[in-house]
Amino acid sequence: MDVNVRDYGALGDDSHDDTAAFRNALAAIQNTGGTCFVPSGVYKIAPTGITNSNVLPAIKSDMRLIGEIDSQGTLLSSIHVHDKATKTIVLCSGSGWGIEKLRVIMPNIYETDAGAGPITVSSGDGWKIDNCEILNTGHFAIVARGTNFTISNNYILCTYADQAGAHPIHEGVIITLGGGIAPSNGIIHNNLLDGVGFNAICNNTNFYSNHIKNHGYNSGIFIGGANEGYSHDNILAYNLAEHGQEGIDDSQGGVLKQVSGYEVWSPRTLYFQNTATDNCGSGMSVGGLHSIVLFNRSVDNGKDLFGDDDHVNANGFEAKTRRGNNQGFNASYSLWIGNFATDTHAAGHKTQDYGLNVQDDNIQRMSIVENTFHGNNLGEGNFRNNAANLTYVKGRDVFYHLCDLATREKVRQLFNSDLYSITDAQYLILNKLFANSDLPRP
Numbered sequence: 001m002d003v004n005v006r007d008y009g010a011l012g013d014d015s016h017d018d019t020a021a022f023r024n025a026l027a028a029i030q031n032t033g034g035t036c037f038v039p040s041g042v043y044k045i046a047p048t049g050i051t052n053s054n055v056l057p058a059i060k061s062d063m064r065l066i067g068e069i070d071s072q073g074t075l076l077s078s079i080h081v082h083d084k085a086t087k088t089i090v091l092c093s094g095s096g097w098g099i100e101k102l103r104v105i106m107p108n109i110y111e112t113d114a115g116a117g118p119i120t121v122s123s124g125d126g127w128k129i130d131n132c133e134i135l136n137t138g139h140f141a142i143v144a145r146g147t148n149f150t151i152s153n154n155y156i157l158c159t160y161a162d163q164a165g166a167h168p169i170h171e172g173v174i175i176t177l178g179g180g181i182a183p184s185n186g187i188i189h190n191n192l193l194d195g196v197g198f199n200a201i202c203n204n205t206n207f208y209s210n211h212i213k214n215h216g217y218n219s220g221i222f223i224g225g226a227n228e229g230y231s232h233d234n235i236l237a238y239n240l241a242e243h244g245q246e247g248i249d250d251s252q253g254g255v256l257k258q259v260s261g262y263e264v265w266s267p268r269t270l271y272f273q274n275t276a277t278d279n280c281g282s283g284m285s286v287g288g289l290h291s292i293v294l295f296n297r298s299v300d301n302g303k304d305l306f307g308d309d310d311h312v313n314a315n316g317f318e319a320k321t322r323r324g325n326n327q328g329f330n331a332s333y334s335l336w337i338g339n340f341a342t343d344t345h346a347a348g349h350k351t352q353d354y355g356l357n358v359q360d361d362n363i364q365r366m367s368i369v370e371n372t373f374h375g376n377n378l379g380e381g382n383f384r385n386n387a388a389n390l391t392y393v394k395g396r397d398v399f400y401h402l403c404d405l406a407t408r409e410k411v412r413q414l415f416n417s418d419l420y421s422i423t424d425a426q427y428l429i430l431n432k433l434f435a436n437s438d439l440p441r442p
Helices: 019-027 397-401 405-416 424-433
Strands: 002-004 013-017 034-037 041-045 063-066 077-081 090-095 098-100 103-105 119-125 128-130 133-135 140-144 150-152 155-157 171-175 187-189 192-194 198-200 206-208 211-213 221-223 235-237 240-242 246-249 255-258 262-264 270-272 275-277 284-286 292-294 297-299 317-319 334-337 340-342 356-358 365-369 372-374
Touching: 019 034, 019 041, 270 405, 292 405, 317 334
Parallel strands: 002 034, 013 041, 034 063, 041 077, 063 098, 077 103, 090 119, 098 128, 103 133, 119 140, 128 150, 133 155, 140 171, 150 187, 155 192, 171 198, 187 206, 192 211, 198 221, 206 235, 211 240, 221 262, 235 270, 240 275, 262 284, 270 292, 275 297, 284 317, 292 334, 297 340, 317 356, 334 365, 340 372
Antiparallel strands: 246 255
């Protein structure tokens, strides 16, 4: 069954309140599934959202909420929340549903209620949010839970900043626990996030070809959370994180913190050909056991937005340990191969301290080969090592004495997948290190 919001009284003139029309149109297909079509127009929506009673999902299994685009792909259908959102605008739950080709315009008011994000997924399998825009996000833009989901081709913009110019706690996409279960098997690709980033607890999820810029509270892509044990076996490939700002860290009394390009506490995670540049903090921080860090670039990070010289030991790459209750989460048994880190600023003005900084004694074994680290503030050579017990593993020992079985499968996945483009030069580097390891030729 398919419905049209105009058949239920929506005008799309940005003046008439179309909230009831959206609720009624969606209610008509909640038991059968089907498409709710939103023709070209700007639809005024109340700050309580289109979710009836703010309890029952507006989008359920096999439902699709779809807007209209022109021949150039420009979005023509918008829902416009005119006042500070007090509840989730669209609550979703179930399997096989989708929100596509729709623009959501928020009032750009800082909202501390985590439930006030425009799109919230309480649970679900096989759902997707594709080719949407979420502007002036409020607190969160998308709060996601579930399995086998897709978040793709979206544009998320947050322009809010406090009077000092720092970004408060805004996040573009939150991927979080549902019923104590971490989201899994997600595909997050080709999204543009401006002013916000990704904050995720997830496993077996692929972040690729995303562009994150001007993120102001957390890293461009942060994977971890309150319990890092929920996050593992993720992939980050071809992402760009740039111009991370200084943000407010409430956990430290509201002080400013330098924001990195990537900060990941996920074991057995593959990083392939990502780029970090011009972030206030470090380019890429890795804290997951058996991580594979291949052919990434980190350039000109460590800038300080407000002019002082304290950039808190910012580096191109960092191998880290999570302290407190999570000391088991660190960069031990990780592979660092073919990465590049440099600071192109003039001498005396460089802000990226080291190409790679190994930060903690809890880190035990790593393979650090075929990398190019030069021209950084404090280290012209390979890297800085603060881990007294670190053992360097090279040659064929990498595969047989450093990689566990799951890590080996990650490398094979890299070679076999159509998503990745392994060059001949990269293949030769990896094949030399993994001699006799049965790696397929690309």
